[in-house]
Amino acid sequence: MLLMFILTASTFAILEQQRERLLQIAIDNAKDDIQFIKSTLSSTLQQNNFEQLGGLVETWGRHVRYTHELKITAANGFVLGHFQRDTPADRPHRLEEKIRYSYQGLASLVFVKDFGSVDDSINKLRWQLMSGLLLVGLVFWRMSWLSLHRKREAMMLDRANHRLQQTAEQLEATRAYLRNVFDSMPSTLVAVDAEANVTMWNKGAEKASAMTASEVQGRSFSEALPVFASRMRELKEAIESGKPTRIERHVTRMDGTPRFSEIVIYPLSTDKNRGAVIRIDDVTQRIQMEQMMVQTEKMMTVGGLAAGMAHEINNPLSGVLQSSQNIMRRLSSDLPASTATAKELGLDLAVMHEFLERRGILGFLEGIREAAERAGRIVADMLAFSRRSTTEFSPLSINELLDTVVRIAASDYDLKKTYDFKKITIIREYQSDLPAVPCDRTEIEQVLLNLIKNAAHAMAGQADRTQQQIVLRTRKEVDWVRIEVEDNGPGMSEEVQRRVFEPFFTTKPIGLGTGLGMSVSYYIITEQHKGTISVDSMLGKGSRFVIRLPYR
Amino acid sequence: MPRLLQRSFCSFLLLASFYWATLSAAEKADRPIVLAVHPYLPYQELQKRYQPLASYLKRVLGTKVVVRIGRDYSEHIAHIGTDRVDIAYLGPATYVRMVDKYGQKPLLARLEVGGKPFFHGYLVTRSGSGVGAIENLREKRFAFGDPASTMSHLVPRHMLLEAGLDVDDLADYQFLGSHKNVALAVLSGAFDAGAVKEEVMESFKSRGLRSFAKSAPYSEHIFVARSDADDEFVVTVKKALFGLAETAEGRGILRSIKQGVTGLVPVEDAHYDNLRSVLKSLSAHGVE
Ligand SMILES: Nc1ncnc2c1ncn2[C@@H]1O[C@H](COP(=O)(O)OP(=O)(O)OP(=O)(O)O)[C@@H](O)[C@H]1O
Ligand SMILES: [Mg+2]
Numbered sequence: 125m126l127l128m129f130i131l132t133a134s135t136f137a138i139l140e141q142q143r144e145r146l147l148q149i150a151i152d153n154a155k156d157d158i159q160f161i162k163s164t165l166s167s168t169l170q171q172n173n174f175e176q177l178g179g180l181v182e183t184w185g186r187h188v189r190y191t192h193e194l195k196i197t198a199a200n201g202f203v204l205g206h207f208q209r210d211t212p213a214d215r216p217h218r219l220e221e222k223i224r225y226s227y228q229g230l231a232s233l234v235f236v237k238d239f240g241s242v243d244d245s246i247n248k249l250r251w252q253l254m255s256g257l258l259l260v261g262l263v264f265w266r267m268s269w270l271s272l273h274r275k276r277e278a279m280m281l282d283r284a285n286h287r288l289q290q291t292a293e294q295l296e297a298t299r300a301y302l303r304n305v306f307d308s309m310p311s312t313l314v315a316v317d318a319e320a321n322v323t324m325w326n327k328g329a330e331k332a333s334a335m336t337a338s339e340v341q342g343r344s345f346s347e348a349l350p351v352f353a354s355r356m357r358e359l360k361e362a363i364e365s366g367k368p369t370r371i372e373r374h375v376t377r378m379d380g381t382p383r384f385s386e387i388v389i390y391p392l393s394t395d396k397n398r399g400a401v402i403r404i405d406d407v408t409q410r411i412q413m414e415q416m417m418v419q420t421e422k423m424m425t426v427g428g429l430a431a432g433m434a435h436e437i438n439n440p441l442s443g444v445l446q447s448s449q450n451i452m453r454r455l456s457s458d459l460p461a462s463t464a465t466a467k468e469l470g471l472d473l474a475v476m477h478e479f480l481e482r483r484g485i486l487g488f489l490e491g492i493r494e495a496a497e498r499a500g501r502i503v504a505d506m507l508a509f510s511r512r513s514t515t516e517f518s519p520l521s522i523n524e525l526l527d528t529v530v531r532i533a534a535s536d537y538d539l540k541k542t543y544d545f546k547k548i549t550i551i552r553e554y555q556s557d558l559p560a561v562p563c564d565r566t567e568i569e570q571v572l573l574n575l576i577k578n579a580a581h582a583m584a585g586q587a588d589r590t591q592q593q594i595v596l597r598t599r600k601e602v603d604w605v606r607i608e609v610e611d612n613g614p615g616m617s618e619e620v621q622r623r624v625f626e627p628f629f630t631t632k633p634i635g636l637g638t639g640l641g642m643s644v645s646y647y648i649i650t651e652q653h654k655g656t657i658s659v660d661s662m663l664g665k666g667s668r669f670v671i672r673l674p675y676r
Numbered sequence: 677m678p679r680l681l682q683r684s685f686c687s688f689l690l691l692a693s694f695y696w697a698t699l700s701a702a703e704k705a706d707r708p709i710v711l712a713v714h715p716y717l718p719y720q721e722l723q724k725r726y727q728p729l730a731s732y733l734k735r736v737l738g739t740k741v742v743v744r745i746g747r748d749y750s751e752h753i754a755h756i757g758t759d760r761v762d763i764a765y766l767g768p769a770t771y772v773r774m775v776d777k778y779g780q781k782p783l784l785a786r787l788e789v790g791g792k793p794f795f796h797g798y799l800v801t802r803s804g805s806g807v808g809a810i811e812n813l814r815e816k817r818f819a820f821g822d823p824a825s826t827m828s829h830l831v832p833r834h835m836l837l838e839a840g841l842d843v844d845d846l847a848d849y850q851f852l853g854s855h856k857n858v859a860l861a862v863l864s865g866a867f868d869a870g871a872v873k874e875e876v877m878e879s880f881k882s883r884g885l886r887s888f889a890k891s892a893p894y895s896e897h898i899f900v901a902r903s904d905a906d907d908e909f910v911v912t913v914k915k916a917l918f919g920l921a922e923t924a925e926g927r928g929i930l931r932s933i934k935q936g937v938t939g940l941v942p943v944e945d946a947h948y949d950n951l952r953s954v955l956k957s958l959s960a961h962g963v964e
Contacts, residue, residue: 172819173853174852174857174864174866177860200865204860
């Protein structure tokens with residue numbers, strides 16, 4: 125306790141000492157200030173800019189704290205500029221200087237600063253120290269030194285801050301800081317005004333466009349970044365509506381290879397003026413990963429389909445093609461075997477040719493060959509299903525799509541042979557006036573096929589006691605079209621339901637399932653089509669997958 | 677740190693909005709009528725002063741009217757001279773020079789201040805300077821305003837010449853830009869005398885400014901139209917301008933241009949003949 129008392133007493137002694145030092149600092153500051161004012165005003169005077177003088181004095185007085193009075197008087201007594209605060213000064217400190225100007229010798233400059241603030245800071249400090257001392261005694265004693273030191277620094281800083289010159293510097297620094305923040309973002313950042321002309325351009329943008337900020341300043345966004353010129357409409361709309369806009373994949377081609385960019389437009393608006401900040405990120409890598417996943421899955425699905433194709437269509441097709449070619453060849457008179465057989469039968473080949481020609485039979489044969497060739501080409505085209513599709517949405521009827529998928533499933537070799545798809549009853553509960561849904565046909569087909577396949581797989585493992593069935597249901601909701609794929613298979617445990625959309629989650633033996641089907645479907649529905657997909661299942665009863673796709 | 681961020685953000689907004697503000701200026705949309713004003717005051721100030729007149733004309737003409745502030749005097753003259761603007765506001769000397777260079781334009785109206793469509797220039801000094809007449813100016817320091825200004829240079833320069841004084845007879849002379857700056861320079865003792873227009877002379881009287889010579893009357897500022905403007909346009913605009921003094925709203929529009937403006941009145945080219953001869957004789961003395 126005694127120690128505490130001693131500490132408190134000594135601290136106050138130090139404080140008193142510090143008051144003198146603070147005052148001295150304040151006086152030094154004021155001397156600096158008047159020198160600064162003098163040099164500013166004297167250069168203004170030298171330029172005979174009397175009109176500006178009054179304004180400068182006024183500005184300084186109004187903005188520099190603790191200025192009580194500032195007055196400049198011409199040699200003949202004419203007051204050129206005068207500022208005086210209304211409130212009386214607590215501790216006025218007066219400084220005077222002479223300024224030389226044209227012909228008439230010296231103008232006088234009076235600067236009165238109010239040092240009341242020194243007492244204020246001392247009082248504040250004292251209060252701080254007191255409460256601090258009661259709390260942490262010795263530790264605070266050390267800290268008080270630091271705090272005092274900081275206080276002094278703060279005061280100097282304060283003065284520096286409020287000098288006109290330094291305010292300008294600070295503004296510059298702030299600008300530089302902002303610039304730094306702006307530049308250090310790895311994204312391309314572009315600020316535009318209401319007319320979509322560039323006002324700011326960061327380092328990322330310089331890198332992406334190989335144009336410097338000064339080169340693009342004031343130019344139209346489409347001119348500055350021509351690869352994104354096609355997005356001017358979205359940009360204008362975003363500025364107009366004030367709604368942030370996100371373009372998830374903007375495709376550009378650089379030497380033939382596609383690059384994907386994500387563009388986010390943040391509209392800015394003050395009272396009258398509009399504009400936007402545009403952030404552009406290269407998301408090529410991410411998109412490629414996603415596409416790879418879809419691609420892998422597609423390969424799996426199509427793998428099964430393609431095998432079915434080869435067996436079911438290609439063999440009979442080549443039979444048709446070969447047979448029709450053989451018929452044509454054997455009817456012609458060039459073949460020795462044909463001429464021999466004709467002679468034996470007493471058939472005039474020329475007459476027969478004439479007959480075939482007149483009855484149009486040769487034409488029919490040619491037609492068969494052409495049709496078979498065309499079918500062959502379609503089969504080849506089917507393999508393009510495994511190729512990457514560009515995401516072009518067109519409005520489609522979901523009911524028709526479901527029917528198509530059922531047809532594809534029925535011809536799937538795997539489903540047909542291993543899972544006996546014919547045994548499954550397909551029940552269609554379609555809503556007839558369903559609105560068309562803008563979507564990517566192949567992708568949605570792929571999702572529905574995945575669901576139907578999974579259902580078929582699940583039911584195949586069951587004992588035959590009930591009729592296997594898949595219900596395909598469509599319904600119109602307020603903003604959505606709801607699609608349900610329901611089976612009466614074994615259902616899923618809670619655990620499986622939770623993980624069903626996880627990539628590589630499968631309960632099937634190695635080699636039979638990759639566990640990608642549902643995860644890719646999830647991706648297609650939620651990411652590509654902005655819809656939702658969920659599962660609802662009960663062990664022993666069956667599973668129902670519900671997809672919702674927005675139709676407007 | 678958060679304060680700094682906040683500040684950066686504020687200044688960013690400020691900078692941005694400042695930039696946009698400068699951009700939102702009138703540009704050709706669907707061929708608006710362009711009202712051109714010479715840059716005798718800061719841009720924003722002039723926009724503010726002439727906006728009411730522009731909106732009034734828009735109502736009368738049914739076409740958008742934009743105020744265009746010239747970059748400098750010569751650009752302003754060139755713009756109206758080559759008919760790139762529809763209506764132009766010109767100082768008297770500027771008008772005379774424009775006609776000299778580009779030929780006559782349809783005249784619309786001239787300014788009437790305090791009931792008079794003409795004004796005077798004053799030679800001023802501070803009380804107790806010992807300058808009482810033009811003749812006393814020999815070997816004295818003299819302050820002019822802008823070299824192109826009618827009342828702070830051209831007319832007073834002519835007055836000096838008439839009194840047999842060329843600038844070489846002065847101890848020193850300088851161009852200080854504005855009329856106000858001339859007044860302050862004289863009052864502070866930096867110059868013994870100077871030349872200002874009437875309103876500035878009046879406003880500094882209380883601080884000790886005194887005039888010792890008054891110029892002849894010269895016709896006030898003028899509005900002209902582009903040379904290919906059709907008669908109907910000219911007649912309509914004239915009628916609209918003349919009518920301003922008759923309504924309270926119109927008088928407000930006039931006051932917005934300048935305190936003390938009482939009307940826009942008919943004008944003829946001959947009103948500028950005396951100024952024309954002043955400019956001619958100045959030009960003979962090498963003053964352009
Ligand atoms: N209709 C369903 N009934 C019961 N379980 C299902 C059903 N649909 C999916 N599952 C379960 O979810 C798991 C994940 O399905 P997903 O389609 O993602 O992969 P997979 O079918 O195992 O393999 P892949 O489709 O890649 O060949 C399946 O292994 C299965 O356990
Ligand atoms: Mg599957």
